[in-house]
Amino acid sequence: MSEIVGGTDPPPAITSLESSKTSGNAGFDASRITEVKAWLISQFDAAGKDLPDFEYTPRSIAHLHKIVTLSQAKTQAATIVANDFRQKATEYRSQAARIREILEHVGLVQESLPSNVVSSAQVLANVANLLNIRDTELSSFLVAMADLSLRKTAVEEKRAKVQKESKELLDYTRKAIARLTYLKRTLAQLEDDVSPCEAQMEHWKTNLAIMDSKERQYLQQYSNYKAMLNRVGYSPEISHGVLVEMAEHRKDLEKKTKPILDTLRSYQDLPPDKALAALAIEDKKRQYAAAEKYLEDVLQSALDSNN
Template sequence: MSDQDCSIPETKMGSDASRIGEVQEWLAKTFEAAGKVVPEFEYTPRSVAHLHNLVTVSKAKDEAARLVARDYRQKAAEYRSQAARIKEILENVGLAQESLPSNVVSSAQVLANVANLLNIRDTELSSFLVAMGDISLRKTDVEDKKATLQKESKVLLDYTRKAIARLTYLKRTLSQLEDDVAPCEVQMENWKTNLQVMAAKERQYMQQCANYKAMLNKVGYTPEISHGVLVEMDEHRKDLEKKTKPILDTLRSYQDLPPDKALAALAIEDKKRQFAAAEKYLEDVLHSALATTD
């Protein structure tokens, strides 16, 4: 490794050591002035850098404060010297404060207080007029700002009143909703119970519907055999009963006649033909009804 490479870490270590020394010295002086002991902490690069920045800023502010204090002391000395000179001049012309009447001293003190209050350097009339004009302008500015603030305050007050009214309404609504919670919960429980009952009934009805479908499939029910078809077939059945009733009555009347084998055979054959014709008519009606339904 070259000499140049070795000099860089040594320089950095020396710089860190000097910073730590400055920080320790500044901390000791600061805490000693406050009557406290420096707390123990670890000197890390980050803490040392932060404290060194504080030391630099503090020293700069202390130096500025010393300069300002020295300037104030110098001005105070000059003001005391000037006051002594003015006092000597006033004593020489017979205007010393001790020789003046009390009302004159009081008026002069009031004039000085007013000058200090107006922040003017002399007691000439022009200075007072300028100061009073400045105060008047400031008063006007303050009144304008006051009027603006009053308007803003009025708007804010209006907003506040509206917000309070809305808050009151919301609180009343919340209280009403809280009062309605218990009845609604009871109603919800009733609806829940009814829903469970309806679900059970639904399952029961679906099971019954499945049973009925199985029963209809078992008996050979088809969609073609509808209620209208059955009603129409029943009407045809009634018509056939009306038509066959006289034949049955006639056959019953033949049962009361004396037996005549030849006539009875003829009558039976005639009735058989009528009955076959009636059955054929019934079958035709049924086939025609089914075809119409299709």
Template sequence: MSDQDALLTESKSSSDASRIGEVKEWLAKTFEAAGKPVPEFEYTPRSIAHLYNLLTVSKAKDEAARLVARDFRLKAAEYRSQAARIREILENAGLAQEGLPSNVVASAQVLANVANLLNIRDTELSSFLVAMGDISLRKTGVEEKRAKVQKESKILLDYTRKAISRLTYLKRTLAQLEDEVAACEGQMENWKTNLQVMAAKERQYLQQSANYKAVLNRVGYTPEISHGVLVEMAEHRKELDKQTKPILDTLRSYQDLPPDKALAALAIEDKKRQYAAAEKYLEDVLHSALESGE
């Protein structure tokens, strides 16, 4: 440790010791004035710092009180001196209090009391008028503030009533909701069960849809084979049946004819051509139906 640090440590220790001495002396005087012993406590740096601050503030306030008291004593002495001078003047003028009638003394006392009440230095009429005007202004201000406070109180009372009404409504609603909790919980359990059933059905339907798609893929189903295309093909098939029925009837009628090989061959060839033309017409219709479906 350097010499400077040693000096600082020694100075701090002496300062702490001085503070402790001042605090002990102040505590002893304070509690002695109150007629009570100083309580036992541990002198720690924190407690010493706090008590030293209180000591400083107390000394400052005591000094201020002494100055104010001295000023009051000086003013009181001045007032006594002035009162003695005024009394002497009144006695010389024959207006001493002992020589005045009792009603005059009482009136003067009342006048002095009113002057003290109005906080004026003299009993001049102008001073009374100014004081009364000041009181009237204060009264008007107080009345205005009172009216404002009453208005605000009325508004707050209205708000309070509304708040109480809303609170009552909320409490009633809360009680109603609490009563409905059991029923709602039962309904929620029912919905939960139904949801689980629907989820199981959904999985089942998805599996069935996948199976149906696999079956359609195996049989060669394509999106071009729609219901409309099938209906149109059925209608064309009916039309083709109508066209081929007379030919079949004609062929059946040939079975009753006497056998003639040459005529029969010609008839058969003619019917084959008609049948081939009908098949070609059916293929053309199917192709056109598929192209229109796409």
């Protein structure tokens, strides 16, 4: 779709390209291509060079058209300023000729004046140009000197402000350097502490694994003990106090039944009289059954009172 254009004479393909792009692309229409091409030719001709080969694309034409518009605007502004300067220069030359003619009539031309007067006038003119004043009146010099003094004061104030800001920035920089040094030292210390901390972490990791294993073991033992208590009929009503009380009653019963058992053991040494032995045995059996009945009643009463 794009054609290569070289030199100052475009090939015939540009005509067809321009006609094909006029309706479809506003940045690649014939008027813009003609304007850009004419401007490029004028610029390269002014520099004494030939227009190089380049590709006309919508993007390049749009970019070059912006440059052309900006260049033409600046050229027009520069032309206006140059014409104004030329007019002012003409007026200044005319005014200088009139002033010179007047000075010649009164005999004050530069050639007839002493050298010290000429040098003084030149210095006065240089000072006036330096102070940017149009005449050499004393009032103009005073106003210019006052303005210069005000500018000097403003510059001194700005200088003092800049020096203050520079001092503050220097203090901030010193503090930042000190903090940076402290942070570097802290970083080095932390890097030195990395190895011991890693070793401690590994130790804690090992201990944690051991504790985890112990926890599972203790949970398993707790489950086993709970199952065993369920098998033996343990219930929460059987508290430590109840067991202690039952143990005390058991001890009392053992104390009461011990003499009976000792008496029964002594009967083993009696002569084999069956009637007396049978009576004695029956008597001891009744006493033993009474003691067991008493123990069961005590245990039952203790359980009932706890409930």
